Amino acid sequence: MTGYAHTQAVENGFGLRVSVRSVNHRFLDLHMRVPEGFEPIEPRIRQIVRERVRRGHLDVTVRYELAGPAAVGVNQDVAAAYLQAVNGLRKQFGIQAEPDIASILRLPGVIGPPGASLDEEIAQLEAVVARCLGEALDKLDHMREQEGDALRQDLSGRLTNIASLAAKVATLAESARPAYARRLESRLKELLGEAQIDPARLAQEAALAAERSDISEELARLSSHVRQFESLLTGASDVGKKLDFLLQEMQREANTLLSKTPGNEAESLEITRLALEIKSEIEKLREQVQNIE
Numbered sequence: 001m002t003g004y005a006h007t008q009a010v011e012n013g014f015g016l017r018v019s020v021r022s023v024n025h026r027f028l029d030l031h032m033r034v035p036e037g038f039e040p041i042e043p044r045i046r047q048i049v050r051e052r053v054r055r056g057h058l059d060v061t062v063r064y065e066l067a068g069p070a071a072v073g074v075n076q077d078v079a080a081a082y083l084q085a086v087n088g089l090r091k092q093f094g095i096q097a098e099p100d101i102a103s104i105l106r107l108p109g110v111i112g113p114p115g116a117s118l119d120e121e122i123a124q125l126e127a128v129v130a131r132c133l134g135e136a137l138d139k140l141d142h143m144r145e146q147e148g149d150a151l152r153q154d155l156s157g158r159l160t161n162i163a164s165l166a167a168k169v170a171t172l173a174e175s176a177r178p179a180y181a182r183r184l185e186s187r188l189k190e191l192l193g194e195a196q197i198d199p200a201r202l203a204q205e206a207a208l209a210a211e212r213s214d215i216s217e218e219l220a221r222l223s224s225h226v227r228q229f230e231s232l233l234t235g236a237s238d239v240g241k242k243l244d245f246l247l248q249e250m251q252r253e254a255n256t257l258l259s260k261t262p263g264n265e266a267e268s269l270e271i272t273r274l275a276l277e278i279k280s281e282i283e284k285l286r287e288q289v290q291n292i293e
Contacts, residue, residue: 005139007132017063018132025057033061041126052137055293078109172267222253240292247286254279
């Protein structure tokens with residue numbers, strides 16, 4: 001489901017802001033934007049997201065800036081190594097220009113929390129990122145839960161409509177049985193002309209035609225799928241893929257209803273219309289289910 005959340009923290013001289021944006025997607029599609037030097041923390045970010053989110057296109061953005069004393073804290077060992085490298089190049093190539101101190105201060109690792117080693121700094125950053133990301137995902141979940149309540153109501157309404165349409169089809173199917181015999185008799189008269197039609201043979205053929213056109217099994221399976229769908233809606237999370245599968249089965253039953261309803265009698269035409277409405281509702285359900293985790 002769609003949503004946006006962010007959190008921020010100020011810790012020991014640096015500020016951190018984590019934002020999470022989610023849009024619908026069939027699978028989990030995670031994209032991250034992190035500052036330079038945060039590469040060691042990326043696996044932890046991915047782990048936290050995968051433990052909390054199953055579906056959706058997620059953009060996770062981490063912003064980092066120094067504040068307070070850390071903004072002027074200089075890692076002298078790192079700065080000295082850069083200066084030594086610069087001076088070595090000056091001697092090797094006869095460069096007279098003096099090193100640009102401002103440029104050196106902007107190099108990775110030169111500015112940082114005073115007294116902290118690189119490993120300590122990474123560990124500290126990881127802990128703060130993990131906490132901020134967890135808080136942002138909590139906010140995102142709350143927003144998606146609100147959207148989920150509205151979505152559940154819409155899905156339940158469409159399921160009720162499908163059940164109502166299927167009940168009408170069942171009633172029409174019962175009244176349409178005599179039409180099969182009438183249609184078969186009319187067709188045989190067209191083929192045989194004035195020849196006599198054996199009533200027993202006609203009854204047998206009518207029974208076979210009715211059996212081929214019987215849609216009671218399809219209606220029973222469709223009703224079962226609707227009940228399972230409703231049960232999943234009120235159950236636990238992580239049901240999106242199960243609902244996807246159920247809708248595929250429901251669409252298959254609706255297609256069979258259409259294929260088993262030949263003829264142009266009023267009952268057959270009405271069954272066809274109702275089956276098309278069922279297919280339309282199922283398709284709308286499929287679009288909405290893409291939003292469900």
